[in-house]
Amino acid sequence: MVTLPTLHPSHPRRPLRGDKTDQRTPTPAMSGRHESDCNRAGGLATLGLLLGFLPLLGWLNWLVVLPPAVLGLILAVPARDRGATTLNVVVLALGALRLFLGGGLL
Structure with a gap:
């Protein structure tokens, strides 16, 4: 017969999948x-x-491109919105590439 190890009562248990007891409370930085x-x-x-x-x-x-993308990135990182962070980083990279290829002006 196999015996399973038991945890000490002071050992923190990991939350099980679907366990609602370990959820963070929303902060103002994470609001919609x-x-x-x-x-x-x-x-x-x-x-x-x-x-x-x-x-x-x-x-x-x-x-029109760089200031709103930087502002969106500044707002997206504390809000932990992964989609918005990715969108703003991609827009910043493409805008910077376009400026680089056009010599910074064209």
Whole structure:
């Protein structure tokens, strides 16, 4: 017969799958408003990025793409919104690449 080891009573137990006792309480940084704001900033930056890809409109990246993407990233990281963080990082990378290829202006 196999005996299973028993844990000492002071040993913290790991929560089982579906166990609702170990959930974090929401903090203001994790509220839905911040997630909505960072998604809006990322969406605005994405629209500006599409315009900035047109020839001779690369300068829009400085005004319409980079500031909202940075703001969205600043709001997304404390809100722990992984989708918005990814969106803003991708938009920042593509906007920076477009500026690099256009010499920073075109």
